[in-house]
Amino acid sequence: MRHRHLPERTMNNRLIAREPDVCDAALVETIASMLNCSQLVARAMIRRGVSSIEEARRFLNPMESDLLDPFLLPDMQVAADRVRCAIDDGEHICVFGDYDADGVCSTAMLVQRLRKMGASVEYYIPHRHTEGYGMSVDAVRTLQEHGVGLIVTVDNGVSAFDEIALCNALGIDVVVTDHHSVGKTIPECVAVVAASRKDSKYPNRYLCGAGVALKLIQALNNGAYAPEELALAAVATIADVVPLTGENRAIASCGLQHIQTLTGLSALLRAAGFNQARVDEMTVSFMIAPRLNAAGRMATALEAVHLLLGEDEAHADEIASTLNEYNQRRRDTEYEILEEAERQIQAKDQLGRAVLLAHESWNPGVIGIVASRLCEKYHLPVILFADQNGVLTGSGRSIAGVDLFENLSVFSHLFVRYGGHARAAGVTILRENYESFREAFEHHIEESYQPEDFYPSFQYDEAVSLGELSSTRVKELRRLSPYGEGNPEPVFRFNGVRFASLRTIGKDDKHFCASVVQADQVLRLIAFGKSELLEPLHSAADWDLLARPTINEYRGRESVELFWICANASEEKVAFFDAFFTQRLYNEDCSNDKLTEWYGSHGTHFQIELDDVAMRKHYRRLQSAVSEGAVPLLSLIRALQNEELLALCVFTQLSFFAYDPDTAQISQNSGCTPRTLGESSLYRMLNDRQEA
Template sequence: MLHSKTRWHSPAADPDAVRELARSLSISPLLSSLLVTRGKATPEEALVFMDGGGQEQHDPFLLKGMTEAVPRIRKALQENEHILVYGDYDADGVSSTALMIHLLRYLGASYDIYIPHRSNEGYGLHNHALDWALQQGVSLIITVDTGISAYHQIAYAKELGMDVIVTDHHEPPALLPEAYALINPKLPDCPYPFKGLAGVGVALKLAQALLGGDIPEAWTEIAAIGTVADLMPLLGENREIVRRGILSMRNSRFPGIRALLEVSGVTMNTVGAVNIAFGMAPRINASGRLDHAGRAVSLLTTEHAEEARELADELDLLNKERQLVVERIVVEATAKLEERIAAEGLPDVIVLASEGWNVGVVGIVASKLLERYYRPVIILDIHPETGMCKGSARSIPGFDIYAALSSCSSLMDHFGGHPSAAGMSLHRDGLGAFADALNDYASGVLTPEHFVAVTSADSEATIADLSLQAADELERLAPFGMSNPLPKFILRGAVVKETRTMGAEGKHLKIVLQQGKHIIEAVAFGKGALGALLPGGTKVDVLAELSVNEWNGSRKPQLMLQDLAVHETQLFDLRGAADAVRQAREISERLTPYAGTDPYRAVVVSRKERALVPDELKGMSLWTYDENGGISAHDDEQNKLEEERVSVLCLLDLPESPEQLDAVLQTFPLIDNVALLHSIRERRERLQVPTRDHFKALYKLLASVAAAATPEHEVLLRLSRQTPLSVRMLSMMLDVFEELDFIERHQGLITFVTQPAAKSLTASQHFIRLGQVAQMEEYFMDGSLSELQDFMQSRRQGVS
């Protein structure tokens, strides 16, 4: 049994609306259903969503502050003022800065740029940067993707005689800076109809306003990168920006974008929003995370192909380094959190800080811990000399992290962000009060339901529904991203036909799934270890996205696996394992991520003769078979756990009797998975289900072997030489003969009874027991997994 990592929710589309939309637009019911569930139920709405159009573009002068900003910039151009573009170091800030460079070049302006160093300076405007700007002769500053919270810094700029135009999209604070112009669609009194623009989207609207709406189409490529990278909703105007940007990017004239696509392994003529999100954006962000974002700005603004290739290669190397740094910090942060959980339990809001945690990647680390623990997470780097902490927050649905930080703003030097992500700085001495304040706030907001991760699927489908034609048709819903995700489908009751690992060290997994006569391949990235948990014939439910696999001119539908569940108790066939203890540890580790919401519990059952110690088992409970036909815990503490669900039961040794097997099943009535790790006896040493012929042949041999009193060990030795039966089998058959008075045992000697009373074999309890033990052994030694599962289920019903 494998539990899904999240609870799947699939909305039910109105069937009448689905049919009507499909009829009106001559589209498939599958596409029609997706449009309806995404709120595009009328033909007009659906066509605009699928095909775009001018309805999604708005007049830039609807943005409050634009009417003040444009004349001021034109005045600066006319009077040849020196302009400073002040940006940010993330992919949105880099894109915004690059777009403004292209604009100012186009206008023939005199300009400089400034992007703070993430680790050395941190987010936002800084007075020392303003001092530098004054020395450069700057009289006008245009901020991009930053500035809405820079009240004091903008006041300082005014003192220095510089005007500041703020273009930003972050949440405005209560106290707004007194800039020459504030352009932010989220300002409370801004009439702009679309509030979801990225920083680069606001910069693009400024360019449109300055150029009368007619901007070079290629600039939308840069706007698309920042919009996708900053996880802005791909709805409304953003959708049009990204759609146009992607179309232009497929024939990009920018050397930097061409080089970035190449180093990201993206085919230029098929690039999409997903490639931007997972290929281009991480490399752009790596520049600001581990070095300086200026390198990425240079890549997006260079006019030279050779320089572009060099810069793209540098960003690719930085991204690889970033991945290693993230992996190290995740390990350290997880260990620190697990210690805290052991001592205090899991907090509602996780706050972790340490020296040596690169501030450039703490946001990624926070995301990874959120995925694992499903709690709002804040990760901070502590400067070893000053004690100042800089960090990033990531939050779960239903918990506005910006509002949470606002509730304890007095404890921080600076903060800013969105409902789902934010950044902050404070001194290490205030970390305890900061964590307490956030958790106090969370206690009044969060409920147990918030901590259950839910994944929204678009619909339930069958493999037959998910054809190549369906995959091609779904592209009409692109570009995909925030608020318009790739469609997810739930397939129930598919059967695993085959699994195989892919990539270095088998890191990834390919699964062949079947429903009826229909077959499809599913790819699960980073889930190579899952293959060992899905033997052929396993019935699974999967949550997956539909894509197209293109190889050597061949195209076929393919699923990208997001989540998976197996609802039946599974048996893992590791019989005859060379190192059963090691294999038990490995199977337990593989199953840990699929334990569901119940506490994970692994149990090992073995003979006492193994003399295992708990340290060998790494947290698994140890139980042993006892001489009374039952099982007992290694220590008293484990006896308290009998009624809890067992995630995996590892049988290191075969039960010696059905009673021992029944004791296992009775002690652990709720078992998700069973791992069979017992040794396989040589055929000669096994029991056989007894027949009358077995006893008839043995009776004749005994007449000669034990006509006179003979030591039992000698009788067994001679019988084993004359029959194919094991000594174990022969010894248990002698028990039957003794019970029926066919032989006599006395002081280690056996004597054959020459004229016994006639008795039926079935009158012997030993005969019945021998049959039961032999049958159990036959199932455990030679039975298929399905046969063994049916046998264990019948035993379970007998003891329940």
């Protein structure tokens, strides 16, 4: 088992440069000159997969012409023919959707298109809490009673084998359009339109559900589609976190321009308090998608579909207001679950390498969001369970390198059902099996992974100085948007910075702001939800910071501002002090030449006050730092000021502290012989340098 989460652990990050670390200089120069962009932007595109001028041009200027031929999708011709036949013959069609943002957008756009084509059409969205995901036997029988002759699924269907078999038996045809992973076989139905099929030749395997629905609309309409259909596909593409590259990038970028032409989405933005000049991917991620999702989480997703299909502004405002209230309830519920989860975590004597928690009052539609938050905070796999009538429904999130689905599969014999992928999964288990599963799963993770597997990893584009980020250069980075999966917002590394003017901000002091100082350059930094890091940032100097730059506009003035990603003790600092101990320069027989070489090569800017008062102060600080026993040297390097670390080197030479090379830990020597500072060769060398 491992200690409870500590601030120091959040400073133990792996900082990974995006590939290629060194970009082809000729390609960078050519892209920059031909497309009139900075080399910074050119390098960012190359690190996002661009390898030619034409690819760079499409990246910077995504167009609707980048959308692919819908008939490249498997079964698309058959699907389109069957839908047209149903319309011509007056068959009653049902669009069978899903309760998330992708599902409701898919449903609304296809229903609207079929209505325009004169179809007799209804739509069905299963209730998240009473029916669950996808088609069900009860839903199929209900649709039979409604006289449905053709079901077209959107954002679901590839795993509905039993339900589609029932449809076949009842004489109901099914056309599946879906984007989820397809197994070795597909359901036996009229058509399965999915880029994820094993036999698919479609170049873009990562369409979302609404992306596939848009392709069906194109197939039904001679390749054309309406602006509002593209807008809904854009919302779903961003909300469902599919890669924003290639065709998806074109859908998102072009569709964003039409979002405010939809009555329902405009009403939703008004209800959310949107007051910006343009809608971007952040607007979708933080305003539109949460409110569309809230309908399915807190009530029924049908209300979200009603909003998207409506054309009466007053009625749209009413529904939007309701969705806004649902979203606030979702946030309140999320906060309550998070508080209870944190209480359970704090009640544990130790925190292992996985977090599994359960409670009977938790909303199963919200626990996934909270699991994601806890996973991000503790950097551990987290599964939260809602206990309802003896059945626990769990939603889990994991970190890179710890495959949640694969690890859950070990215990599949204990589950009613489970599914998911490496980073997110769902599981249903009977209450009587929960405790044995929890203990076994925690032990399995403990035994299967090493401590370093749980160090947070963060990617950055390149190392730059604060002075390189002018307002003009930072604004130009927006040409790389829309940002999302596959096209992350640029993050930069700033080496050897220090933090000044640190203070908490916001409600409950959960956030902080600071001045980042590097040489003679200073930029303001904002860190959301990271106030627990103030103490280590106050107490130590010299950090390697990862942050993303943005433009802050205030009273007509623009300035560059940084948003916190993470920070480590600077690599130079770690290497310098680590070398003193690993090279055993603390030994009394260490020559002055070795000490001089060590200090001269790295540490000439690491200074220390050598008078007795200052050294006593450092000694007391060091005693406090190791008061509870041996402490990893790396933790001390990260937590202490440079002058305190130099003092540690001196006091280790004097045997007041001891270094264990086998464990790389520092401990205090009890009952050591009194000695003078002058007996340390390092102290004498530092003193001689200062006097010189």
